[in-house]
Amino acid sequence: xxxxxxxGLVQAGGSLTLSCAASGVTYSRYGMxxxxxxxxxEREFVGYLHRNSGxxxxxxxxxGRFTISRDSAKNTMYLRMNxxxxxxxxxxxxxxxxxxxxxSGGNSRAYNHWGQGTLVTVSS
Numbered sequence: 001x002x003x004x005x006x007x008g009l010v011q012a013g014g015s016l017t018l019s020c021a022a023s024g025v026t027y028s029r030y031g032m033x034x035x036x037x038x039x040x041x042e043r044e045f046v047g048y049l050h051r052n053s054g055x056x057x058x059x060x061x062x063x064g065r066f067t068i069s070r071d072s073a074k075n076t077m078y079l080r081m082n083x084x085x086x087x088x089x090x091x092x093x094x095x096x097x098x099x100x101x102x103x104s105g106g107n108s109r110a111y112n113h114w115g116q117g118t119l120v121t122v123s124s
Contacts, residue, residue, distance in 0.1 A: 004118045008119075016120060027054070027070060030098050033045065033049065033106070034095075036093065038089060046062055049070060057106075091120075094115040
């Protein structure tokens with residue numbers, strides 16, 4: 001079970017950290033990711049955290065501004081968002097899937113487990 005939280009209202013240029021509490025997820029087996037969906041748009045990939053190695057990659061739109069990390073002891077994944085822009089406004093979702101291969105991390109259809117989403121609003 002996944003639970004995303006930490007969203008809120010922030011000014012452009014500000015920072016925010018989202019959390020995804022993951023019960024029943026072992027990082028040795030599960031790859032995890034963040035996706036987002038803006039109003040009227042399709043869900044899009046934000047970043048991926050690979051099982052075991054903890055390797056990450058990101059969408060070009062957030063590369064250099066967003067960072068994924070995890071705390072295994074707390075079973076929690078984080079998304080640190082810096083230099084936020086109005087176009088980052090969206091509902092952010094975390095996802096997890098056992099056995100996912102690295103190259104599929106950005107494909108939302110590869111995931112069976114999703115959190116409920118947390119809204120991030122960036123004002124200009």
